[in-house]
């Protein structure tokens with residue numbers, strides 16, 4: 001089977017790993033970046049807590065010992081399903097079976113002005129760019145002491161109170177508390193405000209009410225100004241405006257308020273559901289297609305309990321990949337369609353961290369909600385276990401230990417010119 005996988009994120013990578021060295025499979029894994037990106041820790045890269053290389057894994061190294069996997073670095077531009085062909089920026093690629101695992105990108109909800117000025121965080125490069133911007137703004141602020149325009153450089157606005165927004169707000173608040181005043185002693189950090197905007201009444205609304213309430217308490221404890229039930233309607237690079245006409249001067253708006261599926265051209269519009277996701281059946285096969293599948297964030301599967309599709313989280317992507325690997329293997333072994341599995345999501349829980357010793361964990365089956373140090377320890381342990389590679393795991397652990405005891409990190413480096421940030 002000539003199997004082509006687009007995207008080496010959680011879903012695509014898992015699928016390729018499950019089918020590596022399996023007889024009968026000739027696999028091509030295509031990604032526009034040459035590494036797997038561990039998105040859950042982007043916020044630590046953005047706030048200079050972790051080095052980008054600790055959470056990025058070169059694809060070619062991952063598949064050193066795989067005889068049936070070819071890696072191709074490039075972007076898929078178009079899917080021509082009727083011809084079993086992909087158009088990419090490195091040429092055409094043919095397949096027997098195709099798996100679309102292209103994940104999701106930031107959704108600015110067609111607000112071109114916000115898209116032009118706010119910063120997203122959906123790739124390692126964007127996380128690094130955010131780091132440079134945070135640091136560069138304080139450098140600029142030192143030049144502007146005594147001037148009114150300093151205000152915008154000190155304020156940070158984060159839009160979206162989901163896990164990404166909460167984790168970023170907490171991490172920036174900790175930077176302010178423990179690090180920034182030492183790096184920039186001339187600046188008055190009592191004038192630095194960190195705002196978190198959320199359109200609903202609560203942060204982490206998808207978690208249990210207790211966890212959600214805890215997250216707000218923790219953020220307030222760290223000095224984050226919470227603006228719930230508030231929508232950001234415009235941002236021109238200098239001034240953010242909310243639906244209550246409140247205006248905030250800021251040079252940094254981080255947009256974590258929504259995502260939309262990444263779909264290359266060629267997928268019929270009738271197959272695209274809300275959130276720009278591709279409609280698939282219970283076996284992740286694109287509706288009415290014989291040879292194209294979609295998994296992970298880009299897949300939209302309606303099942304009992306998930307009428308609007310599954311949550312766009314890593315375990316859904318990896319569990320879909322596990323199921324699809326088994327089905328493709330059974331197909332290749334000609335074990336009969338009756339033996340094909342249907343997807344059932346096993347939700348093992350959700351979690352988010354707000355700061356040192358402050359996290360929330362939901363265990364769905366028992367409806368238990370944990371907070372504080374114990375939740376933080378669980379969060380750290382599980383994230384550590386999910387990181388690829390023993391070396392990376394050790395580095396991240398060492399970094400966290402160092403950070404924990406010294407309240408500092410020495411990664412606040414700017415590798416870009418100001419005009420390019």
Ligand SMILES: Cc1cc2nc3c(=O)[nH]c(=O)nc-3n(C[C@H](O)[C@H](O)[C@H](O)COP(=O)(O)OP(=O)(O)OC[C@H]3O[C@@H](n4cnc5c(N)ncnc54)[C@H](O)[C@@H]3O)c2cc1C
Pocket residue numbers: 006007008009010011012030031032033036037039040041042043074075076077101102103104121122163164262264295296297298312313314315317
């Ligand atoms: C900041 C952040 C924090 C998160 N935290 C958590 C968390 O704590 N826990 C959790 O479970 N989930 C978390 N998530 C969500 C989780 O990362 C996603 O659900 C998961 O990555 C989805 O996996 P995927 O395989 O569908 O897509 P992805 O992992 O996004 O991978 C998609 C891949 O496709 C590639 N690609 C896209 N388009 C093309 C193209 N046209 N051609 C070639 N390659 C292409 C991309 O480069 C990428 O490598 C977080 C996400 C973000 C952004």
